[in-house]
Amino acid sequence: MMNDYQAQLFALQPPGRALPRDPASVWGRLLDGLAQEFARAEQRGEDLIRESDPRRATELLPDWERVCGLPGDCPIAWDSTLQARRAAVVAQLTGAGGQRAAWFESLAALMGLGISVTEYRPFLAGLSRCGDRLNGDHDVRFCWSVVVRGSRVTRFRCGASVPGERLLDFARREDLECLLRLYAPAHTILIVGYEEDAA
Numbered sequence: 001m002m003n004d005y006q007a008q009l010f011a012l013q014p015p016g017r018a019l020p021r022d023p024a025s026v027w028g029r030l031l032d033g034l035a036q037e038f039a040r041a042e043q044r045g046e047d048l049i050r051e052s053d054p055r056r057a058t059e060l061l062p063d064w065e066r067v068c069g070l071p072g073d074c075p076i077a078w079d080s081t082l083q084a085r086r087a088a089v090v091a092q093l094t095g096a097g098g099q100r101a102a103w104f105e106s107l108a109a110l111m112g113l114g115i116s117v118t119e120y121r122p123f124l125a126g127l128s129r130c131g132d133r134l135n136g137d138h139d140v141r142f143c144w145s146v147v148v149r150g151s152r153v154t155r156f157r158c159g160a161s162v163p164g165e166r167l168l169d170f171a172r173r174e175d176l177e178c179l180l181r182l183y184a185p186a187h188t189i190l191i192v193g194y195e196e197d198a199a
Contacts (some may be wrong), residue, residue, distance in 0.1 A: 001042065001043070002036055002038075002039040002041045003035075003037075005034070005035035005038045005039055006023070006031055006032055006035035009034060009035060010028075010031065010092035013031075018038075023192055024128040029097060037063065042098070047059070049181035053089055054086060054089040054090055054093065055086055055132050056086075057086065057089075058082070059071075061082075061085060061086065061089070064089045065085065065088075067090060068088075068093060069092070070085075070088055070089065070092060071088075072182070073178065073182055074113065074179050074182055076082050076173060099185050101117035101119065104117055104146065104180060104183070105117060107146070107179060107180070107183070108146075108176060108180075111173075111175065111176055112134050113148055113149070113150065113173065114148075114149040114150060115146050115147060115148050115149065115176075116146070116147045116149065117144065117145070117146055117147075118144060118145045118147070119138065119144045120135045120136075120140045120141065120144065120145075121135065121181060122135055122136060122137055122138050122140050122141065123135060127139070142187055142188050142189055143188065143189045143191065144184075144188055144189075144190060144191070145191040145193060146180055146190065146191070146192050146193070147192075147193045147194070148173060148176065148192065148193070148194050148195065148196050149195050150195075152195040153169075153170045153195075154168070154169045154170065155167070155168055156168070170194045171194075172194070177192050178193065
């Protein structure tokens, strides 16, 4: 690329003995320096075009992350590899999001977890049937629960546990809980529970 600029600069100079065409001359070295700078500016322009695509960004990746608000309020799930950082930016820019149960289930599946979502509604005479749950008054419409399946649940066992331990303990998934609370509709109350795998 630099040789192209150097050849162009030589071709643009007026004919005559005042401006020699020898690359080793003082004039030739000056044109060589100008050609190097023109080539560098063109290369940086090409770099900027490449960096404008977050899937290929390297230098501007911190700026892309800043624009997308990453790592955000859930740094527990943040991975610092270049590919993961690029993928997080692309996911933030292209993700449609949603407020449906299927969207939250797919979010958990990306983390390798299975969840079940339950939305509550009040028992209404004329609409509800015998056997439906009496969930509460009308405010229960703003509550929903997520049960994380396959989490490690530890129960207190005589002979295996010691005094002072909890009767029931489970391995919380702070990364999943943070994302669920982050994307939950603002007017709702989220209840997160854990369920042991059936052995």
